[in-house]
Amino acid sequence: MKTLIAGLCLSLIFLTAGCGCKGESPTVTLVNNTATKANIQIKTSNGNTENINNVDPGWRSAARPFASGSIEFTIAIQGVVDPIVYTLPVGDCTDYVLLINADNTVSVQRKDR
Numbered sequence: 001m002k003t004l005i006a007g008l009c010l011s012l013i014f015l016t017a018g019c020g021c022k023g024e025s026p027t028v029t030l031v032n033n034t035a036t037k038a039n040i041q042i043k044t045s046n047g048n049t050e051n052i053n054n055v056d057p058g059w060r061s062a063a064r065p066f067a068s069g070s071i072e073f074t075i076a077i078q079g080v081v082d083p084i085v086y087t088l089p090v091g092d093c094t095d096y097v098l099l100i101n102a103d104n105t106v107s108v109q110r111k112d113r
Helices: 002-017
Strands: 027-032 038-043 049-055 069-077 084-090 094-100 106-112
Touching: 027 049, 069 094, 084 094, 084 106
Parallel strands: 027 094
Antiparallel strands: 038 049, 038 069, 069 084, 094 106
């Protein structure tokens, strides 16, 4: 019985020792839930700019890693006059999904790693 308990304790220690996130970059996935195409400009916290053009409705990007800090998204939706500007503060060890909603608003889902 003691051997079984000791084995279970050791297994638990080994399983939890490798868990957790230590300073890994956050990721952002973009989802276009509007009825038309969108162009997205992404200004990262380190000053780089990325453009994703002609994003089809229903499109979901792969998760993209970014440096921690504030990421600014400028979203131009086909047929909508004013672009949406959205700033997302991101932290290490977190995955975010940025949703461009059907009503041309933005919402975010967050999941800690």
